[in-house]
Amino acid sequence: MQIRDLKLVNFRNYKKVDLQFSKHLNLIIGKNGMGKTNLIEAIYVLALTKSFRVSVDNILIFNDEVNLKIEGNVDNKNYELLLTKEGKKVKINKTNILRLSDYISKINVILFNPNDLRIIKDTPSVRRKMLNIEISQLNNLYLKQLQNYNRIIKQRNSYLKAMSINGNASKDYLDILTNKLIEVGLEIYDKRREFIEKINTEIANLFFKITNLEGLKVCYESDYQDMTKEGLLKLYKKSFDRDMMFGQTHIGIHHDDIVFKLNAANLKDYGSEGQQKNTIIAWKLAEIAIFYEKKESYPILILDDLFSELDKEKINNILNLLRDDIQTFITTTELDNIDKKYLQNCKIFRINEGQVEEDTNEK
Numbered sequence: 001m002q003i004r005d006l007k008l009v010n011f012r013n014y015k016k017v018d019l020q021f022s023k024h025l026n027l028i029i030g031k032n033g034m035g036k037t038n039l040i041e042a043i044y045v046l047a048l049t050k051s052f053r054v055s056v057d058n059i060l061i062f063n064d065e066v067n068l069k070i071e072g073n074v075d076n077k078n079y080e081l082l083l084t085k086e087g088k089k090v091k092i093n094k095t096n097i098l099r100l101s102d103y104i105s106k107i108n109v110i111l112f113n114p115n116d117l118r119i120i121k122d123t124p125s126v127r128r129k130m131l132n133i134e135i136s137q138l139n140n141l142y143l144k145q146l147q148n149y150n151r152i153i154k155q156r157n158s159y160l161k162a163m164s165i166n167g168n169a170s171k172d173y174l175d176i177l178t179n180k181l182i183e184v185g186l187e188i189y190d191k192r193r194e195f196i197e198k199i200n201t202e203i204a205n206l207f208f209k210i211t212n213l214e215g216l217k218v219c220y221e222s223d224y225q226d227m228t229k230e231g232l233l234k235l236y237k238k239s240f241d242r243d244m245m246f247g248q249t250h251i252g253i254h255h256d257d258i259v260f261k262l263n264a265a266n267l268k269d270y271g272s273e274g275q276q277k278n279t280i281i282a283w284k285l286a287e288i289a290i291f292y293e294k295k296e297s298y299p300i301l302i303l304d305d306l307f308s309e310l311d312k313e314k315i316n317n318i319l320n321l322l323r324d325d326i327q328t329f330i331t332t333t334e335l336d337n338i339d340k341k342y343l344q345n346c347k348i349f350r351i352n353e354g355q356v357e358e359d360t361n362e363k
């Protein structure tokens with residue numbers, strides 16, 4: 001998948017720009033605060049209709065303006081996103097697409113952003129959110145199953161509360177909800193397990209190529225691990241008193257977590273900043289392989305602020321892993337640490353307060 005060009009009107013600190021991208025590597029260079037992340041954010045918003053940085057869309061509009069427009073050609077289709085007072089509108093080949101869900105994920109992107117370091121450091125909910133976003137891009141059914149699961153959890157929790165108020169309430173209805181929960185929960189569990197297994201077939205080797213360290217593994221932790229339906233029913237039964245006391249369901253895939261281990265050590269407590277960053281980068285690169293297997297085309301790869309905190313050797317090891325047939329965007333403050341050979345077939349965009357200068361080294 002390739003984005004050939006991008007036109008921005010009133011997006012962040014870009015009043016108006018029109019850019020032509022390389023099919024291979026695009027390097028976006030500029031000092032802090034000049035608009036590098038803004039530029040790749042525009043590509044992300046064109047693909048997913050939402051920013052990865054802010055939840056309020058209006059922040060994306062240039063200073064005091066009222067509308068913004070992002071337009072780009074991706075694999076010979078024209079995509080357009082407009083944000084006006086009336087809301088968000090999207091078009092493909094100039095035709096309005098009424099439901100955002102019919103538009104989202106037509107353009108596939110994989111993004112690394114420094115914020116992603118939270119994936120290792122933060123609470124399990126951050127890791128579950130990442131899994132959910134990534135698996136649902138690959139599997140349309142997954143999101144529906146997840147919504148279904150969350151609905152059943154809500155019903156079960158409110159019934160537990162009702163039961164604790166009314167001591168005579170029937171347990172039959174709770175059993176029905178528990179059975180439904182297990183059924184959908186197992187489906188979600190299987191998809192997460194399969195995804196993590198696939199990540200594990202790639203990630204150790206990628207991490208080794210970047211860091212020269214062996215033994216990276218992603219461990220999936222779930223109440224549903226190796227459990228049959230009968231076994232799970234017993235678990236829920238055991239947890240019944242506790243569940244009723246708190247009006248909450250304590251067992252289920254809504255408590256799942258993933259742990260990044262380097263041999264026996266948990267990288268959350270043990271890993272250096274650079275090791276944690278390289279782990280997430282290896283994860284994103286592993287995802288590309290899974291994407292290709294499923295969709296038979298490569299997503300657009302965006303690596304924001306890739307080089308900070310990494311030494312020269314690791315930077316060039318990562319560049320060495322990037323394939324020429326995957327369109328890649330990298331933002332950075334300087335080119336000093338990049339081997340010259342990687343600069344031979346790329347396009348360089350120099351950003352200065354929302355102004356862009358293009359410099360092509362393309363063969």
Ligand SMILES: Nc1ncnc2c1ncn2[C@@H]1O[C@H](COP(=O)(O)OP(=O)(O)OP(=O)(O)O)[C@@H](O)[C@H]1O
Nearest residue numbers: 012013032033034035036037038059060061062063
């Ligand atoms: N809606 C907006 N209108 C105008 N300017 C904006 C808007 N939103 C953000 N900016 C400006 O964009 C700049 C930040 O851009 P960006 O985050 O892309 O920087 P960067 O080049 O990635 O910097 P760093 O190297 O620090 O990551 C800030 O100077 C901010 O004032």
Ligand SMILES: [Mg+2]
Nearest residue numbers: 036037038305
């Ligand atoms: Mg930035």
